[in-house]
Amino acid sequence: MPRLDLTPFGFTPTESLVYEVLLKTGPGTGYAIARAASLARANAYSALEGLVAKGAARVADERPKRYRPEPPSTLVAKISNQQGAALEELSAGLSDVTSPSSPTLVEIVSVRSVLRLLTHDIGRAQTEVQLVAPSDAYPLLVPALRRTSTAHVVLTLCSTEPVDLAFAPVEQIPESPSWPGSPLVSVIDDRSAIIAARQAESVFGHWGTSPTFVAGARLIIERFRQAR
Structure with a gap:
């Protein structure tokens, strides 16, 4: 060992x-x-x-x-x-x-790293946060989400299981058999996005700032919400 x-x-x-x-x-x-x-x-x-x-x-x-x-x-x-x-x-x-900023794509290698990225990006949000995440991720993101909600940022939050937040609603969406695990997708201000999946204690996916990548993440979230 x-x-x-x-x-x-x-x-x-x-x-x-x-x-x-x-x-x-x-x-x-x-x-x-x-x-x-x-x-x-x-x-x-x-x-x-x-x-x-x-x-x-x-x-x-x-x-x-x-x-x-x-x-x-x-x-x-x-x-x-x-x-x-x-x-x-x-x-x-x-x-x-x-x-000059350039589009970036970074591989996500752990649950902790993706939570750190989300906390950082949510904390910097100025207009909108869209998030699909496992239910047990929300308690860890509450401080960042609560601060953002008081700054009049629009929150669109979803999960495949019930989540009760005192300061914002969380839509329950159906599980998708075509998604390789629990979906973890975010869009922050059309500036950055995460497209990932959690399997047991591992996370596989990417964080990126490319406009195409961000647009893809937004479409994925829309598709999840339309499946209700």
């Missing part, structure tokens, strides 16, 4: 190893963690302090110090929030750069 790798998210290889050891062995002192990880004590303590500083572990106020890992779900949420904030800063910085 491959080792846990947190390095893409700002952690060192040693911190990744120590976090994995904490998850497997539970809370422990620096000495115990160093032995379990087969590390020099100095390296283990340095990694533990790094994990605490980055929100992946906590240390109890006792002697000797005992370190405990944050639950994986908590760590993932923290990383998502940090990356979301970083993306917003990047977007704001890039908006000041004036250069």
Whole structure:
């Protein structure tokens, strides 16, 4: 089984190893963690302090110090929030750069990446959001959708299962046997679109800004709605 790798998210290889050891062995002192990880004590303590500083572990106020890992779900949420904030800063910085835009097509590789794209695009919407998504995606998109709804952006929301949002209606559409999974399609301001399908825990599709791609996504949503 491959080792846990947190390095893409700002952690060192040693911190990744120590976090994995904490998850497997539970809370422990620096000495115990160093032995379990087969590390020099100095390296283990340095990694533990790094994990605490980055929100992946906590240390109890006792002697000797005992370190405990944050639950994986908590760590993932923290990383998502940090990356979301970083993306917003990047977007704001890039908006000041004036250069000719060109059509883009990007492959979607994970559920998390498509939710991040949707949250970002919905948050920037100025006139209209059209979205067909699985019912369990809506709770994760509620903050972005709620902010957008208060900005007088027109929301057209659909799902193949019942969804109850307090601030906007969600149309229930029939499942399409010709679609390879649960449909995940969006159009934001005629500026960007997603055409994808979710199968179990995987998502396959693309995000793009080509006018032809965006028009295709709009037609797909219309077809889903007309099938009611």
